[in-house]
Amino acid sequence: MRIYVARYERQVMSMTAEKAEAGQVTLPPRPVEELESVVIRFVGDSGDGMQLTGNEFSRVIARSGNDFATHPDYPSEIRAPTGTLFGVSGYQIQFASRQVFTSGDAPDVLVAMNPAALKTNFADVKRGGILIANSGAFTEGNLAKANYKSNPLEDGSLDGYRLYKIDISGLTALALKESGLSKKEIGRCKNYYALGLMLALYSRPLGREEEVIRSKFARMPAIAEANVLALRAGYAYADATEMFATSYRVHSAPIAPGKYRSLTGNQATALGLVAASELSGVPLFLGSYPITPASDILHELSGLKHFNVATFQAEDEIGGICSAIGAAYGGALGLTTTSGPGMALKTEALGLAVMLELPLVIVNVQRGGPSTGLPTKTEQSDLLQAVYGRNGECPIPVIAANSPADCFDCAIEAFRIAVKYMTPVILLSDGGIGNAAEPWRIPDPASLPKLEVAYRTEPKGFQAYARDENLVRAWVRPGTPGMEHRVGGLEKDFLTGNISHDPINHQRMVEVRAAKVEGIARDIPPLEVTGTNEGDLLVVGWGSTYGAIVQACEQAVAEGRSVAHVHLRHLNPLPPSLGDILKRYKKVLVPEMNLGQLSRLLREHYLIDVVKLNKVQGRPFKVSEIYDRILELC
Amino acid sequence: MTDLSEIRGLSKKDFESNQDVRWCPGCGDYAVLSQIQKLMPTLGIPRENFVFISGIGCSSRFPYYMETYGMHSIHGRAPAIAGGLKLARPELSVWVVTGDGDALAIGGNHFIHAIRRNIGLKIILLNNRIYGLTKGQYSPTTELNKKTKSTPLGNIDRPFNPIALALGAGATFAARTVDADQAHMAGVLKRAAAHEGTAFVEVLQNCLVFNDGAYDAITDKSVRDDARLLLEHGKPLIFGKNRDKGVRLRGLKPEVVTVGENDVTEAELLMHDETVAHGALAFLISQLEAPKFPVTLGVFRDVDELGYEKRNEQLHTDTRAHRGRGELSALFNSGDVWTVE
Numbered sequence: 001m002r003i004y005v006a007r008y009e010r011q012v013m014s015m016t017a018e019k020a021e022a023g024q025v026t027l028p029p030r031p032v033e034e035l036e037s038v039v040i041r042f043v044g045d046s047g048d049g050m051q052l053t054g055n056e057f058s059r060v061i062a063r064s065g066n067d068f069a070t071h072p073d074y075p076s077e078i079r080a081p082t083g084t085l086f087g088v089s090g091y092q093i094q095f096a097s098r099q100v101f102t103s104g105d106a107p108d109v110l111v112a113m114n115p116a117a118l119k120t121n122f123a124d125v126k127r128g129g130i131l132i133a134n135s136g137a138f139t140e141g142n143l144a145k146a147n148y149k150s151n152p153l154e155d156g157s158l159d160g161y162r163l164y165k166i167d168i169s170g171l172t173a174l175a176l177k178e179s180g181l182s183k184k185e186i187g188r189c190k191n192y193y194a195l196g197l198m199l200a201l202y203s204r205p206l207g208r209e210e211e212v213i214r215s216k217f218a219r220m221p222a223i224a225e226a227n228v229l230a231l232r233a234g235y236a237y238a239d240a241t242e243m244f245a246t247s248y249r250v251h252s253a254p255i256a257p258g259k260y261r262s263l264t265g266n267q268a269t270a271l272g273l274v275a276a277s278e279l280s281g282v283p284l285f286l287g288s289y290p291i292t293p294a295s296d297i298l299h300e301l302s303g304l305k306h307f308n309v310a311t312f313q314a315e316d317e318i319g320g321i322c323s324a325i326g327a328a329y330g331g332a333l334g335l336t337t338t339s340g341p342g343m344a345l346k347t348e349a350l351g352l353a354v355m356l357e358l359p360l361v362i363v364n365v366q367r368g369g370p371s372t373g374l375p376t377k378t379e380q381s382d383l384l385q386a387v388y389g390r391n392g393e394c395p396i397p398v399i400a401a402n403s404p405a406d407c408f409d410c411a412i413e414a415f416r417i418a419v420k421y422m423t424p425v426i427l428l429s430d431g432g433i434g435n436a437a438e439p440w441r442i443p444d445p446a447s448l449p450k451l452e453v454a455y456r457t458e459p460k461g462f463q464a465y466a467r468d469e470n471l472v473r474a475w476v477r478p479g480t481p482g483m484e485h486r487v488g489g490l491e492k493d494f495l496t497g498n499i500s501h502d503p504i505n506h507q508r509m510v511e512v513r514a515a516k517v518e519g520i521a522r523d524i525p526p527l528e529v530t531g532t533n534e535g536d537l538l539v540v541g542w543g544s545t546y547g548a549i550v551q552a553c554e555q556a557v558a559e560g561r562s563v564a565h566v567h568l569r570h571l572n573p574l575p576p577s578l579g580d581i582l583k584r585y586k587k588v589l590v591p592e593m594n595l596g597q598l599s600r601l602l603r604e605h606y607l608i609d610v611v612k613l614n615k616v617q618g619r620p621f622k623v624s625e626i627y628d629r630i631l632e633l634c
Numbered sequence: 635m636t637d638l639s640e641i642r643g644l645s646k647k648d649f650e651s652n653q654d655v656r657w658c659p660g661c662g663d664y665a666v667l668s669q670i671q672k673l674m675p676t677l678g679i680p681r682e683n684f685v686f687i688s689g690i691g692c693s694s695r696f697p698y699y700m701e702t703y704g705m706h707s708i709h710g711r712a713p714a715i716a717g718g719l720k721l722a723r724p725e726l727s728v729w730v731v732t733g734d735g736d737a738l739a740i741g742g743n744h745f746i747h748a749i750r751r752n753i754g755l756k757i758i759l760l761n762n763r764i765y766g767l768t769k770g771q772y773s774p775t776t777e778l779n780k781k782t783k784s785t786p787l788g789n790i791d792r793p794f795n796p797i798a799l800a801l802g803a804g805a806t807f808a809a810r811t812v813d814a815d816q817a818h819m820a821g822v823l824k825r826a827a828a829h830e831g832t833a834f835v836e837v838l839q840n841c842l843v844f845n846d847g848a849y850d851a852i853t854d855k856s857v858r859d860d861a862r863l864l865l866e867h868g869k870p871l872i873f874g875k876n877r878d879k880g881v882r883l884r885g886l887k888p889e890v891v892t893v894g895e896n897d898v899t900e901a902e903l904l905m906h907d908e909t910v911a912h913g914a915l916a917f918l919i920s921q922l923e924a925p926k927f928p929v930t931l932g933v934f935r936d937v938d939e940l941g942y943e944k945r946n947e948q949l950h951t952d953t954r955a956h957r958g959r960g961e962l963s964a965l966f967n968s969g970d971v972w973t974v975e
Contacts (some may be wrong), residue, residue, distance in 0.1 A: 258973070326720075484701055
């Protein structure tokens with residue numbers, strides 16, 4: 001759950017106080033229009049700082065009482081040539097006075113820092129929506145780079161939209177002309193000007209953001225002050241000019257009490273992994289190789305060496321997983337993090353981990369494939385790779401996170417399964433939730449499940465591959481006296497673990513490895529079905545499509561449709577209750593960001609047909625895309 | 635913890651596993667296995683603290699025959715797996731047994747990076763200059779023009795020099811020995827065991843099935859003294875049956891000279907020094923190749939440098955001293971936290 005309450009009155013009071021402290025601005029005198037939800041998209045050159053603007057805007061939104069969801073969308077080039085269509089970077093946020101599940105289908109407001117940004121994003125904006133254009137960047141040169149024959153701000157092509165032409169570049173330069181900064185440095189402050197504009201338009205306080213800027217640029221006080229000035233200038237401009245006839249207010253959302261912070265999926269994954277280490281008392285070892293969009297997990301964990309956390313940036317993806325296997329052999333919580341192409345490289349080592357029957361977690365933050373594909377865009381196309389993609393009969397449990405905050409719980413669940421069943425576990429996230437942020441209700445560590453880990457130290461009667469009632473072998477750490485033994489990738493004797501090429505033994509081992517993983521199904525909590533208990537349509541989802549499916553179903557139910565939703569965290573093995581649930585509906589719809597991978601699994605496991613809804617555009621589903629399909633089916 | 639008297643009580647036999655050794659009779663690997671089993675009880679380390687990790691290939695069967703902890707892993711990856719283990723458990727004595735294909739072809743990347751980091755592994759490379767397990771294809775150390783299963787018309791692939799490769803990767807310990815000289819091998823392995831960072835040992839090893847006689851010149855007792863040169867720290871590069879041949883430098887070009895002929899004195903010969911900065915001398919010596927020069931055996935380089943696992947431990951200790959032991963509640967509540975009542 002990710003919501004909270006703050007009273008508007010208190011917010012206004014604190015806002016007034018903060019403004020008084022800042023020695024400026026009074027409450028907006030303009031009429032205030034109340035909105036239930038707003039979708040804003042910030043777009044500009046990849047060097048314009050739009051990710052920062054979006055992040056900072058969502059931080060303020062979070063503090064002032066709304067639920068929100070974000071979607072950063074950036075090119076794979078670090079800094080593409082300025083003004084080009086392919087260099088446009090964007091950040092979308094939806095915030096509301098109700099629960100929010102997605103970053104929104106279509107922006108109500110587009111803040112475009114240059115012609116290329118307008119060109120590539122205009123079509124998505126709601127008809128009649130607000131366009132705020134940095135008119136100073138609409139130069140002949142930039143227009144030409146964006147393939148505009150004439151200036152869209154002047155030629156009437158944007159009629160029907162509420163267009164605000166604001167020379168953000170020029171006004172920022174004006175505000176900072178006494179700052180002593182270079183032209184280039186001043187140019188970099190315009191994202192804070194834009195932020196100031198938007199905070200004023202949506203009636204948000206400034207004071208806290210100023211503190212944040214000063215601490216962010218603590219080592220560069222001149223830059224910090226320039227950014228604060230740009231922020232204030234933007235705010236004052238929106239506040240003082242008659243340009244915006246109205247300002248807007250989105251009331252806070254009614255949400256469970258508690259402490260909250262904003263987390264991206266990758267940050268939440270990292271916190272969950274550290275939690276798994278603390279809850280088990282076992283050191284965490286991450287062996288990893290940088291890859292978009294998974295690297296943030298490596299970044300987060302590498303700063304946490306005051307915990308029992310070791311991070312090792314290996315020479316390649318294979319070195320990443322192999323070092324984690326070595327650490328797991330030594331008794332650590334072995335972990336590797338990657339995305340599609342890296343997953344492919346780790347395949348052989350995954351097979352070894354299955355043969356060794358050691359606990360290991362592999363996090364795949366999926367991106368568009370195949371091959372290098374779309375590194376910065378999201379997709380769910382590695383599901384079959386996770387379930388099947390290895391040589392030999394090589395079963396591995398697979399789970400998937402459904403939102404940024406859910407990554408935290410899934411990281412703990414992945415290690416719970418790994419250590420309880422002595423098996424590698426694949427945790428699927430994706431670029432969408434990995435980079436997107438949402439409010440996370442901070443748990444009390446004491447309320448989290450304990451992870452029980454016991455190494456075997458008793459040599460008496462020890463056999464390396466003897467199994468318990470769950471078919472799990474013992475975890476024996478090197479350094480334990482009297483239990484010296486060898487393990488490896490060659491097939492092993494059912495009991496001793498010595499090499500065995502015996503035909504019957506091989507079949508027995510293949511079957512027991514499969515049965516062990518299948519048995520995990522007994523350990524999966526019952527599925528929760530949202531909506532009608534039986535009826536016309538069941539929507540089955542997994543992973544990051546969660547938010548869009550929830551909202552689409554809510555809307556369809558409001559329309560009186562007989563529809564329900566079930567979302568799978570466990571994908572291998574599938575939850576045992578799923579088979580009965582599927583039978584209670586006339587049709588099953590499976591929306592996925594691939595060509596139908598879960599659909600295949602469901603057809604194969606349950607011998608039922610399902611209706612596929614597939615999107616592979618590197619972007620998440622819009623609510624309307626799922627909603628429209630639901631209405632066609634029931 | 636096993637007490638020292640027990641450790642002292644260990645013998646070679648305690649390191650022999652109950653598995654039948656499945657190398658071809660007469661294989662050079664037997665000699666290496668025997669020397670390592672002999673060495674283990676002399677190191678003062680409890681048996682349970684030894685771990686042998688291998689990849690794939692004939693040599694990689696090694697761990698099965700050691701009564702220690704061990705892992706027979708996948709092709710080329712042993713240094714990466716062993717590195718993770720050593721980082722997680724620095725107190726263990728971790729040995730990698732590999733071959734020329736395993737370490738230098740499929741596993742080349744892990745090999746050079748383990749050495750670059752100077753992580754505390756002992757890497758023993760059994761170099762028979764051929765792929766044995768897959769039955770006779772050429773390897774990254776096979777000589778030019780050699781006919782093998784996959785080079786029936788002769789090899790056109792230039793070979794690696796493993797010592798030079800290791801030195802290029804920054805090896806703090808690099809040594810070469812040969813399977814047929816047990817005493818020499820024992821000495822080199824003992825030095826490797828005592829080294830703190832990555833200790834790399836190349837063992838020239840005869841494959842009598844697919845590459846028999848590759849090292850006859852330096853193993854045949856009747857001729858070997860003229861074909862090999864045993865390196866000794868602080869001693870000149872002298873060899874030959876009569877110990878009258880030596881290696882001298884002309885500028886940076888080495889040449890073989892005979893002491894006593896043409897007024898050549900021992901003082902003119904190249905002096906071996908294992909500790910030269912950046913391994914320049916070791917690299918130069920590693921370039922002495924038969925038949926123009928004798929094959930050099932012994933320790934090329936041995937310098938003290940902090941092992942990677944020690945740097946890692948230090949980093950953790952320092953971070954904890956500075957920030958205190960991490961605590962979940964504080965971690966969760968860091969950053970921009972707000973309260974909803």
